[in-house]
Amino acid sequence: MRQVAVSGLHKAFGAHPVLTGVDLEVPAGSLTAILGPSGSGKTTLLRLMAGFDRADAGTIRIGDVLVDGPDVHTPPERRRIGYVPQEGALFPHLTVEANVGFGLAARERRGAKVAHMLEAVGLGGFGKRYPHQLSGGQQQRVALARALAIEPAVVLLDEPFASLDAHLRASVRADVQDIFRRSGTTAVLVTHDQDEALSVADRVAALRDGKIAQCATPEDLYCRPADPELASFIGDANLLEGVLNGGVVKTLLGSLPLDAAATALAGAGQVTVLVRPEQIELEPSADGVPGRVTAFGYHGHDAVVHVRPDRDADGRTIMVRITGGPQLPVGAPVHLRARGPVFAWRRD
Amino acid sequence: MAAGTLADRRSEKAVPTRGRARRPVALLTISSLVAAILALPLVFLLIEAHGAGVSDVAHLIFRPLTRSLLWNTVRLTVVVTVACAVIGTAAAWCVERTDLPGRRVWAVLVVVPLAIPDFVVSFGWNSLWAWAHGFLGAFIVMTLAVYPLVYLPVAASLRGADPGQEEVARSLGSGRVRTFVRITLGQAKGAILGGCLLVALVLLAEYGAFEILGYQTFTTEIFSEFNGYSFAASCALSLVLVVLSLLILAGEGMLRGRGQVSRSGPMTQRVNPPQQLGWLRWPALALFAALALLALGVPIGAALYWMADGLPPALSGGANVSLADAGGHTALYGGSAAALATVMAFPVALLAIRHSGRMRRLLERSTYLVLGMPGVVIAFALSYFTERYLAGFGDGTTMLLIACYAIMFFPLALVGVKASLARAPAGLDEVARSLGKRRLAVLVRVTVRLAGPGLVAAFCLVFLSVITELTATLLLIPTGAQTLATQFWSYESNLSYSQAAPFALVMIIVAAVPSYILGRFFNRPAQARG
Numbered sequence: 084m085r086q087v088a089v090s091g092l093h094k095a096f097g098a099h100p101v102l103t104g105v106d107l108e109v110p111a112g113s114l115t116a117i118l119g120p121s122g123s124g125k126t127t128l129l130r131l132m133a134g135f136d137r138a139d140a141g142t143i144r145i146g147d148v149l150v151d152g153p154d155v156h157t158p159p160e161r162r163r164i165g166y167v168p169q170e171g172a173l174f175p176h177l178t179v180e181a182n183v184g185f186g187l188a189a190r191e192r193r194g195a196k197v198a199h200m201l202e203a204v205g206l207g208g209f210g211k212r213y214p215h216q217l218s219g220g221q222q223q224r225v226a227l228a229r230a231l232a233i234e235p236a237v238v239l240l241d242e243p244f245a246s247l248d249a250h251l252r253a254s255v256r257a258d259v260q261d262i263f264r265r266s267g268t269t270a271v272l273v274t275h276d277q278d279e280a281l282s283v284a285d286r287v288a289a290l291r292d293g294k295i296a297q298c299a300t301p302e303d304l305y306c307r308p309a310d311p312e313l314a315s316f317i318g319d320a321n322l323l324e325g326v327l328n329g330g331v332v333k334t335l336l337g338s339l340p341l342d343a344a345a346t347a348l349a350g351a352g353q354v355t356v357l358v359r360p361e362q363i364e365l366e367p368s369a370d371g372v373p374g375r376v377t378a379f380g381y382h383g384h385d386a387v388v389h390v391r392p393d394r395d396a397d398g399r400t401i402m403v404r405i406t407g408g409p410q411l412p413v414g415a416p417v418h419l420r421a422r423g424p425v426f427a428w429r430r431d
Numbered sequence: 432m433a434a435g436t437l438a439d440r441r442s443e444k445a446v447p448t449r450g451r452a453r454r455p456v457a458l459l460t461i462s463s464l465v466a467a468i469l470a471l472p473l474v475f476l477l478i479e480a481h482g483a484g485v486s487d488v489a490h491l492i493f494r495p496l497t498r499s500l501l502w503n504t505v506r507l508t509v510v511v512t513v514a515c516a517v518i519g520t521a522a523a524w525c526v527e528r529t530d531l532p533g534r535r536v537w538a539v540l541v542v543v544p545l546a547i548p549d550f551v552v553s554f555g556w557n558s559l560w561a562w563a564h565g566f567l568g569a570f571i572v573m574t575l576a577v578y579p580l581v582y583l584p585v586a587a588s589l590r591g592a593d594p595g596q597e598e599v600a601r602s603l604g605s606g607r608v609r610t611f612v613r614i615t616l617g618q619a620k621g622a623i624l625g626g627c628l629l630v631a632l633v634l635l636a637e638y639g640a641f642e643i644l645g646y647q648t649f650t651t652e653i654f655s656e657f658n659g660y661s662f663a664a665s666c667a668l669s670l671v672l673v674v675l676s677l678l679i680l681a682g683e684g685m686l687r688g689r690g691q692v693s694r695s696g697p698m699t700q701r702v703n704p705p706q707q708l709g710w711l712r713w714p715a716l717a718l719f720a721a722l723a724l725l726a727l728g729v730p731i732g733a734a735l736y737w738m739a740d741g742l743p744p745a746l747s748g749g750a751n752v753s754l755a756d757a758g759g760h761t762a763l764y765g766g767s768a769a770a771l772a773t774v775m776a777f778p779v780a781l782l783a784i785r786h787s788g789r790m791r792r793l794l795e796r797s798t799y800l801v802l803g804m805p806g807v808v809i810a811f812a813l814s815y816f817t818e819r820y821l822a823g824f825g826d827g828t829t830m831l832l833i834a835c836y837a838i839m840f841f842p843l844a845l846v847g848v849k850a851s852l853a854r855a856p857a858g859l860d861e862v863a864r865s866l867g868k869r870r871l872a873v874l875v876r877v878t879v880r881l882a883g884p885g886l887v888a889a890f891c892l893v894f895l896s897v898i899t900e901l902t903a904t905l906l907l908i909p910t911g912a913q914t915l916a917t918q919f920w921s922y923e924s925n926l927s928y929s930q931a932a933p934f935a936l937v938m939i940i941v942a943a944v945p946s947y948i949l950g951r952f953f954n955r956p957a958q959a960r961g
Contacts, residue, residue: 133861133865134864134865135861135864158864158869159861159864159865160864160865160866160867160868160869162865163867164865165865166861166862166865166866168858168861168862172856172858172859172861174862174877174881175881176880176881185863185868185876186866186867186868226862229862230865230866233866233867239865
């Protein structure tokens, strides 16, 4: 069952088009991430869903109700949406309790509900404090409790973790994911961070050129992206030329089995092949593809090695992700071996 | 959605609406009403000029008197504005950016002269020293009375400007002086110009101080022509004065230019180590002491001197009753006008901060019309018009005086309200609405609550100005009523200095309280960030 349905949404600011036909379905109870680079219109899309702005064309449904369409524009206060902006935006003049109870009727505000919501986000006993007495992560969780308190049809989160420190981000992210799982609330989260989108969401919608380029599970989006450009946006990608023959594709790195989902390509022909850096290993023995290291990027938990294969005439480099192992000097000889299955697109 | 429907909706709106979900119709209507009220004095003035006969008015404008008034007004305005710019900027830089000893104390002392009415300063100088009159007297008195108008914005902009820019300039090989001229002055340029604009407008509008010092400008002449019932002449001179003010406003706008980016990166305030003055600190200290002595010591000292001189009459029953009575009227007028101006400013400020569009800019500009109308012209236009065309309705009534104050000081209220609304970001309103609250509820529960302290500041700003207002008050005050300013004025005019002095002191003390609250408000860092 879908909870939010966006169809053919257009929005321009002056002469500058931002959204040019967005179609998106958000299943009930899911956490969907809208992923896009800065300026791709992610926040605009979220604000249209919330009702702060009005679309130029297209429709938005929340539940079964049309909230934005020709001659229809439901104001935000009647959409039952929980909105969590980038920095939480707690009301600075109200206590944590009053913030959480803001959207409730006066009777409910005095009841146990507020305390219950604070317990749910792990901030029981913080009710009497003021926002400036809380850390960034705590403020963010209060903002979430405030949004959830009104039992919204959908919670909209605008880059909710962007303002947090790196070490805090992972834990708050996990907490938020857990809170949504337990409450079963539908949520839409906007982010430019692909790690965040892939790790938190059930479904990820990639926004590009004002349209949804692909909406899929994190695994599908990463392993089976709709096109090569999207593959490069979602993580590091080696895009190689290949020749397809049956279920096997022949590349610079040898013959690799084709992903089952790419069998639509059945037959033979020229293809572009996606090989993720972690699908390639450095072989100690000499039975892989020989090449030389051109750069070594050390990240602690892993390292990305750029290798130029000896027999590649174009002089392109291949990215390889290794865990552990010694640092390799530039120019060191190595051997590459790729593992399938790999994904591919037909080349025109 | 089908492409056809899209085309239909596009053609419906030739101009795509920007930003908001709908046009703020109610807000636009109320703001337009406010703008119409603000435009009344100018409209009245033009109607009156027309009524007086265009050729008569033209004849009155092109006579030798106008030329001599123009010369007097312009040369004093130029000289005082330059002096204020130098003193205000130098003082602000010393207080904000150097290790001048006692900076916190000086920061207060250099602003206090603003709370002393200009006519009290001129009374102080003129009553003590006979040579303090004419051009020289006007130059000294006005410079000392109004330089804080430059100091305040410049100090604020230096405090808010990114000190990192100075460091970068130094790291790129630019010396101290060069850095000061190119970076520091550049950062403060807008504030200096803004301050100079205020100084110039005050000089054009000043009446009391020049009357005491015997210096004739457009304003003093309009005043005496009006009191002598030469309405056509006041009308003609008013037109010239308004044109002069509008020219200054336009000039400031042109000098200011476009594209003022004062800061990049996050808005975190970093404290920079102050510049070492070295041996220069002693001359700097001496100059600050001299400034405080001349700007504060002389007027307060003079008031105390004359009060001590005539102690028995000042304490006699009659004077004391009149002090309480005048204070009561001042508080009543000031409070009502401040409340009215703040209420009028709220919708316009909300529109200016939260919405964009052509109407909004037009409405904001309408406040410039008021800035360009000296108080004497507003008072004259309102009083003469109501007397002549709305026979008897507004003449000498409290309502008319309060309306005049509210129009005169509307720009001040707008500045205060805008600053306060900036503390209530639109994001909070959106969150509140997403939580199911209607617009009006959000306005009451979030916007007004957050803007509250700033609204008090706007109120104080207007209240303070009304206490020390003399020109319009003298023209419009209801028969029989007296304020602190008018009572001081009548004693001063009769040379009863010892009786005038207590009124001067009470005005200074009463004005100091709102000044203090204002200083607290504008010095506080914005903290409504959620």
